[in-house]
Amino acid sequence: MPVNQLAEASIVASARIHLGLISMHAGGPRMNGGIGFAIVNPIANVNAKLNYRFTIRDSRPIPLLEHELDELIRDVEVVRLENGLRPATITIFGPIRSHVGMGSGTAIRLAILEALFALNGQSPADKALVANSKRGGTSGVGVTSYFSGGMILDLGRPTDGSLPTPSSQSNRLVSAATILPTLRMPDWPLCVCIPERIRAKTQREEVEFFERVLPLAIQDSYRTCYEAVFGIYAAVKDHDYQAFCRAVTSIQTTTWKALEWNEYGGALQRLKGQVERFGVDCVGMSSLGPSLFCFATPQTLARLVEAQLSLNCEIYKTRPNNSGRVLRLLP
Structure with a gap:
């Protein structure tokens, strides 16, 4: 679709259940890793419309704290400017909460970036979106299930002598090669x-x-x-x-x-x-x-x-x- 014909992009991203991190000792050949699966709700909705000014508004019932939203805006703005993307008004809504273990931070960041690229007529590879999101450095479950859903078993990354940190604080990315084949979850309620x-x-x-x-x-x-x-x-x-x-x-x-x-x-x-x-x-x-x-x-x-x-x-x-x-x- 030509860029000048596209004015709005909308993404519905679901939560994920993270069952646990795996390799959390020192000195092993690999570190981190984890297992988890996507669920259909609660969801995050991200809507992006072209505008003369770049803004992100969190309209969820329980929004991000002001400093958290400021950090998100700064990070996305860096990606936008580095890639020459036109500005947009981005709105986050839906019932998913932040900081309750449901993967909302990863899902929302990926959705904002994907919507922004889409508005500019671009479809980056999944790996490029993950790199720009600065997520997935501790566990590849959320950054993989965002795109595919299903059951994810992540084998972590080669040990480099550092101790694991939460994904929100780690810029080291889990490569696709470390993810075992994604399984379709049975329809278990x-x-x-x-x-x-x-x-x-x-x-x-x-x-x-x-x-x-x-x-x-x-x-x-x-x-x-x-x-x-x-x-x-x-x-x-x-x-x-x-x-x-x-x-x-x-x-x-x-x-x-x-x-x-x-x-x-x-x-x-x-x-x-x-x-x-x-x-x-x-x-x-x-x-x-x-x-x-x-x-x-x-x-x-x-x-x-x-x-x-x-x-x-x-x-x-x-x-x-x-x-x-x-x-x-x-x-």
């Missing part, structure tokens, strides 16, 4: 539970957490790798729901994941117990939380949604996403 009374971690607190607990012992990484590959990934490949739920439950007790749970004291564990009493098949925490996810029958999930007020949670009934983001170009 699940819920996402976002606690209303448990404060999410800030970026600074997330960095401090990494600095405080790393490196782990080598055997801790070995166990997580076993649960990720022989448990979760294999169960999805085999469409074995029971094995998948057992593996999700088991990976919560690995050292790295247990340390993440411990960051919330007993509050998140108590919420987990409340959710389990509804009869769900497994419960886990996405990334550093505090969002929980659980798999269960549709009837059980419906009862859970009905109880969200008493649980002090915002609860989304959802399913895996196997297609990635949706891009619409409008003349």
Whole structure:
């Protein structure tokens, strides 16, 4: 489509569940790595329209803090100017929240950049968009599932002597060669539970957490790798729901994941117990939380949604996403 015929681009990007980082010890051949999958909601909507001035507005119910939005604007403006892209008014909306472990930061950055390039008649390769986003340096799950959806198993990157940091603080990118074949997730229903009374971690607190607990012992990484590959990934490949739920439950007790749970004291564990009493098949925490996810029958999930007020949670009934983001170009 010629550039002068395109005035608006819209992208719908979904959340992702991050089941855990894997290689978090020192001295191994590879570091980081992780496993996770995309879900159909909650979503982030990004709309971009050509304008004489470049702006980004966060119109979500709970928007980014002012300094976070300023940082996002600065980073995107650098990319825009380096690539000679015409300015646009960009609006973020949709229910997805920031800093609750759902991958919103990565999804929104990629969507803004892709929409901006699209408005200028350009379609960069996925790898180029990821590089410009400055995301994916710790885990390749979010930057891969944005485009493809599905179950992602990331093998990390060669060790360089540094300790891992959160993806928001790392500019080292995970190459496509480190991602095992993406699997289509079976259509297993699940819920996402976002606690209303448990404060999410800030970026600074997330960095401090990494600095405080790393490196782990080598055997801790070995166990997580076993649960990720022989448990979760294999169960999805085999469409074995029971094995998948057992593996999700088991990976919560690995050292790295247990340390993440411990960051919330007993509050998140108590919420987990409340959710389990509804009869769900497994419960886990996405990334550093505090969002929980659980798999269960549709009837059980419906009862859970009905109880969200008493649980002090915002609860989304959802399913895996196997297609990635949706891009619409409008003349």
